[in-house]
Amino acid sequence: MRRNGAAARLLAGLILMGAFAPGAALGQQATPPLPAAGRTDSLAASLATANARVAVWDIPDIDLLPDDEEGRLVRYGRSVLEASARHMGPDAADPAQRFAGNNLACVNCHLDAGRKKFGLPLVAAAADYPRYSTRTGETADLADRIDGCMTRSMNGRAMPRDAKPMRALLAYLTLLSSALPKDAKIEGAGAGAIPALERPANPARGAVIYAQTCVACHRAGGEGLRRNEADASFGYGVPPLWGPDSFNDGAGMNRLVTIANFVHDNMPNGVSWVMPALAPEEAWDVAAYVASQTRPHRDGLDRDFPDLLDKPVDTPYGPYADGFSQAQHKYGPFGPIRAEIARLKADKGRVPNPNVR
Numbered sequence: 001m002r003r004n005g006a007a008a009r010l011l012a013g014l015i016l017m018g019a020f021a022p023g024a025a026l027g028q029q030a031t032p033p034l035p036a037a038g039r040t041d042s043l044a045a046s047l048a049t050a051n052a053r054v055a056v057w058d059i060p061d062i063d064l065l066p067d068d069e070e071g072r073l074v075r076y077g078r079s080v081l082e083a084s085a086r087h088m089g090p091d092a093a094d095p096a097q098r099f100a101g102n103n104l105a106c107v108n109c110h111l112d113a114g115r116k117k118f119g120l121p122l123v124a125a126a127a128d129y130p131r132y133s134t135r136t137g138e139t140a141d142l143a144d145r146i147d148g149c150m151t152r153s154m155n156g157r158a159m160p161r162d163a164k165p166m167r168a169l170l171a172y173l174t175l176l177s178s179a180l181p182k183d184a185k186i187e188g189a190g191a192g193a194i195p196a197l198e199r200p201a202n203p204a205r206g207a208v209i210y211a212q213t214c215v216a217c218h219r220a221g222g223e224g225l226r227r228n229e230a231d232a233s234f235g236y237g238v239p240p241l242w243g244p245d246s247f248n249d250g251a252g253m254n255r256l257v258t259i260a261n262f263v264h265d266n267m268p269n270g271v272s273w274v275m276p277a278l279a280p281e282e283a284w285d286v287a288a289y290v291a292s293q294t295r296p297h298r299d300g301l302d303r304d305f306p307d308l309l310d311k312p313v314d315t316p317y318g319p320y321a322d323g324f325s326q327a328q329h330k331y332g333p334f335g336p337i338r339a340e341i342a343r344l345k346a347d348k349g350r351v352p353n354p355n356v357r
C-alpha cells in the first residue's frame with residue numbers, strides 16, 4: 001500500500017462517487033457502518049486505516065457483458081463458482097473435469113458470488129496475486145491460490161492451467177477486481193475480527209447453540225441439505241459442516257479464528273456483520289463444536305509453513321515453534337500463543353519447519 005497509497009485513495013474516492021450510481025455492486029455498505037455489539041475495536045481500527053483500504057468498489061454487471069468469447073467465459077466462471085459440483089464435482093457429467101473431491105461450491109464460503117464484506121470476498125483477489133504464500137514458502141499466483149482451495153476446501157486436486165473451470169474462474173475473478181488498483185486492500189476482507197476469548201472456546205457449550213441456531217438448516221449430523229437427493233452434482237441448498245463431503249482438515253475454514261468470525265458475521269445465513277445474530281462468545285463456542293467433529297484428512301499437513309513463526313496461531317495441526325499444546329492451538333486462548341510467537345520472532349527471526357527439506 002505504501003507505494004500506491006495516493007493512487008489508491010484517489011481511486012477509492014472515484015469509486016465512492018460511482019457507488020451511488022445505479023448498478024453499483026451489491027453486498028457492501030456505502031455509508032459508514034453502525035457499530036454492532038462487540039465490534040467497537042475493529043470499527044476504530046477500520047476508521048484508522050480508512051485511508052489505506054478501499055471501502056466501496058464498482059463491479060461491472062456481468063449480465064451486461066457482450067455475448068462474445070470473453071463475456072461467455074466470465075459468465076461460465078460465475079457458474080463454476082456457484083454450481084461447482086455440477087462443473088467439477090465428484091459426480092460431474094464429464095469425468096475429466098472431476099477436480100473437486102466434495103460437492104461444496106465456492107460460493108458456500110465466498111458468499112454472494114465472492115462479493116460480500118466479511119463473507120470471504122474475492123473482490124480483491126486478482127489485484128493481490130501473485131503474492132508470497134507463508135503456507136508454501138513460495139510465491140503463489142491466482143491459479144495457485146485457487147488450487148489451494150481446490151485441494152483443501154474442496155478436498156480435491158489441483159487443476160491444469162488450461163482446464164476450462166480454471167480459465168473461467170480466473171476470468172471471473174479478474175473481472176471482480178477490474179476497478180481496483182494493483183495490491184489494493186479492501187474493507188471487509190476475510191471474515192472479520194471479533195474480540196478474542198480469554199478462555200478456550202467450548203465445544204459442549206457450542207453444541208447447545210448449534211441445536212438452537214444451526215440444526216434447522218445444517219441438520220443434526222452436520223450433513224446439510226442436498227438440492228437433489230438422486231444427483232449429488234446439484235450440490236447443496238445448505239452445505240455440510242463436517243463429515244465425508246465437507247472441507248478437509250487442512251482448509252482455512254478448519255481454523256477456529258476463521259470459522260468463528262465467518263459464523264458471527266454471516267450465520268444464520270442471511271445476517272451480515274452490520275447486524276449479527278450471535279454474540280462473539282456464542283460464535284467462538286459454536287465454531288469450536290463444528291471444529292470438534294470429524295472431516296476428511298489431508299496428508300502432508302506437517303510440511304505446511306516452512307517458517308513455523310509464520311504459522312497462524314489457530315492452525316490445528318503441528319509442528320509448532322512454541323511450547324503450546326495442539327488443543328490450545330485448536331481452541332485457544334490464542335493471546336498467549338501470539339505473544340510467544342512475537343517473542344520468538346524478535347529473538348530468532350525464523351524457525352525452520354523440520355519436515356521441509
Ligand code: HEC
Binds near residue numbers: 169251
Ligand atoms: C469451505 C470454505 C471454502 C470453500 C468451499 C472455498 N474457499 Fe476459497 N477460501 C476460503 C478461506 C477460509 C480463504 C482464506 C480467506 C482469507 O485468508 O482471508 C479462502 C481464500 C480464497 C482465495 C484467496 C482470496 C484472497 O483475496 O486472498 C481465493 C482466490 C479462493 N479462496 C478461491 C476459491 C475458489 C475458486 C473456490 C471454489 C473452487 C473456493 N475458494 C472454495 C474458504 C473456502
Ligand code: HEC
Binds near residue numbers: 107210217269278
Ligand atoms: C437459514 C439456514 C441456515 C442457518 C440457520 C445456518 N446456516 Fe450456515 N449456511 C447456510 C447456507 C445456505 C450456507 C451457504 C451459503 C451460500 O451458498 O450462499 C451456509 C454456509 C455455512 C458455512 C460455510 C460453508 C461450509 O460448508 O462450511 C458455515 C461454516 C456455516 N454455514 C455455519 C453455520 C453455523 C455454525 C450456524 C449456526 C450458528 C449456521 N451456519 C446457521 C444456511 C444456514
